[in-house]
Amino acid sequence: MMKNILVTGVSRGLGLEIVKAILADDENFVYGISRLKTKELDELLINNANRFKWLSYDLSNVNDVRNKIFKEFIGVTTPLHGFVNNAAIAYDDIVTNLKYEPLLNMYNVNVFTPMIISKYVIRQFLLHNTKGSIVHISSISVHTGYKGLAMYASSKGALEAFSKNTAREWGEKTIRSNVVVAGFMETEMSAMLSADQKDRIYKRTSLKTPTVTKSVAETITFLLSQKAESITGQNIHVDSGTI
Amino acid sequence: MNKIREILNTVLENRGKPQINSISDSSDLRNDFGLDSLDLAELTVRIEAEYDVDIFQDGIVTTVGEILEKINNKK
Ligand SMILES: NC(=O)c1ccc[n+]([C@@H]2O[C@H](COP(=O)([O-])OP(=O)(O)OC[C@H]3O[C@@H](n4cnc5c(N)ncnc54)[C@H](OP(=O)(O)O)[C@@H]3O)[C@@H](O)[C@H]2O)c1
Numbered sequence: 380m381m382k383n384i385l386v387t388g389v390s391r392g393l394g395l396e397i398v399k400a401i402l403a404d405d406e407n408f409v410y411g412i413s414r415l416k417t418k419e420l421d422e423l424l425i426n427n428a429n430r431f432k433w434l435s436y437d438l439s440n441v442n443d444v445r446n447k448i449f450k451e452f453i454g455v456t457t458p459l460h461g462f463v464n465n466a467a468i469a470y471d472d473i474v475t476n477l478k479y480e481p482l483l484n485m486y487n488v489n490v491f492t493p494m495i496i497s498k499y500v501i502r503q504f505l506l507h508n509t510k511g512s513i514v515h516i517s518s519i520s521v522h523t524g525y526k527g528l529a530m531y532a533s534s535k536g537a538l539e540a541f542s543k544n545t546a547r548e549w550g551e552k553t554i555r556s557n558v559v560v561a562g563f564m565e566t567e568m569s570a571m572l573s574a575d576q577k578d579r580i581y582k583r584t585s586l587k588t589p590t591v592t593k594s595v596a597e598t599i600t601f602l603l604s605q606k607a608e609s610i611t612g613q614n615i616h617v618d619s620g621t622i
Numbered sequence: 623m624n625k626i627r628e629i630l631n632t633v634l635e636n637r638g639k640p641q642i643n644s645i646s647d648s649s650d651l652r653n654d655f656g657l658d659s660l661d662l663a664e665l666t667v668r669i670e671a672e673y674d675v676d677i678f679q680d681g682i683v684t685t686v687g688e689i690l691e692k693i694n695n696k697k
Contacts, residue, residue: 455671502667508636551660 380406383459384603385448385500387412387438387493388466390420392566393516393592397463400596401603402427410453412436413466438466438492439484449499458507461603462500464493464515464538469531469568482530489534494541501545504554512603513556515542516595519618522560523583539614546612555611557602562590562618585620626686629668633661647687669693 384401388394389411401407402423411433413420424431434452436443453459470485497513504511517539520532538558545556563569563580572580581587595617601607602615623645631641639656651657657665666678669689675696677683683692 502663502670505664506667506671549660552664 381408382406382461383408383410383453383457384461384463385410385412385453385459385496386463386465387496389413389433390415390417392568393561393564393595394465395419395423396592396596397465397599398423398431400593400600402430404600404604405430408432410434412438412448438488441487441492441495444492444495445499448496449503453503455503455506457503458509459500459503459511460509461512461514462496463599463603464496464513466493467516467534467568469528471527471531471571473527474529477530485530486534486537489531490537490541493538497541497545501549501554505552510553510605510608511555512607513542513545513554514599514602515539515556515558516599517558517560517614519560519562519616519621522616523621525580542614543612550611555602555607557607557610557612558614559595559598559602560614560616560618561595562616562621564590564592564595566592581619583621584618585622588619590617590619623686623690625672626669626689629665629672630655632668633657633664636664637661645686647685647690649686650684651686652684 384407386394386397386409389398390413394413398409398411401409409431411431414435414437416433424433434448436447449455467489468485470481500511500513515538517535518532520528521536521539542556542558562584581589598615598617602610627642627645634641634655642655651662666676670676673693673696675692677689677692683689
């Protein structure tokens with residue numbers, strides 16, 4: 380039977396890699412969300428036309444989740460098996476410059492809308508009696524401090540707490556929730572870092588290299604699958620061994 | 623009423639709880655049928671799929687009669 384997985388932030392970076400890894404198993408179908416359709420995304424959509432559907436949705440909009448994503452895009456009659464909460468933005472500044480508006484916007488995209496999506500994802504799992512798996516993407520900045528990342532890291536810390544408690548609450552219904560804690564990857568999100576800053580970050584890892592998006596994506600795919608049926612409420616670090 | 627009983631029995635069956643034969647307006651979901659919060663969540667989802675009404679959207683429902691009222695209000 381086809382397994383249907385909802386993935387956010389599929390237009391570039393890690394999200395593209397996640398979709399590729401999931402689609403490598405031809406029993407999987409992906410419902411992808413981002414604001415933009417990039418060239419790479421368009422190619423992936425064309426090459427997997429019968430197993431990959433895409434919706435343009437702005438996750439700063441907390442209000443249309445049920446109608447736009449679940450009723451119109453996925454459809455209530457479609458059994459859902461997994462959700463990957465990957466889309467995020469980084470509000471990067473020192474704490475003394477903190478402003479409410481960008482903070483709220485980041486929380487809407489990184490935390491509030493994903494929490495509301497989780498609500499409907501779990502409802503969809505219940506309706507179809509699926510052994511659903513949820514995977515949130517967090518960041519190593521939650522566990523090791525970095526200058527300028529306090530606001531961003533706080534939003535990821537919120538997801539880690541949400542995931543652990545979701546796991547506890549819904550375990551009885553065979554619904555799992557885990558977090559993949561990613562190290563610094565070479566994507567647009569980290570593009571604003573200077574070579575020197577990146578170097579200092581990589582020096583704090585065991586492998587002394589950036590985290591490879593494919594390795595993160597493969598871990599996510601594993602957690603989504605039945606191979607991980609006894610793993611829930613965990614934070615799995617894929618971070619080049621950050622110390 | 624029959625449809626509601628059918629849905630209730632699906633929820634009970636999914637948790638390995640005993641089936642029910644008769645229900646009335648005054649039947650209490652928790653006390654008479656032994657539904658807990660997870661069962662009520664599943665009940666909500668199944669009723670929503672059937673009638674497009676979220677019975678827990680505003681406030682708590684405790685009896686079968688209250689569910690029917692929410693469904694009828696929608697019509
Ligand atoms: N890069 C790193 O070093 C690093 C390290 C640790 C953890 N992470 C985490 O890994 C995940 C993927 O990050 P990445 O590095 O791949 O970042 P990225 O290249 O910036 O991609 C972010 C994705 O999220 C989507 N997105 C952003 N805002 C959105 C909105 N308002 N509505 C809908 N979609 C939105 C983007 O699509 P659109 O712009 O088309 O909407 C894009 O597809 C994130 O959760 C990030 O926090 C990244």
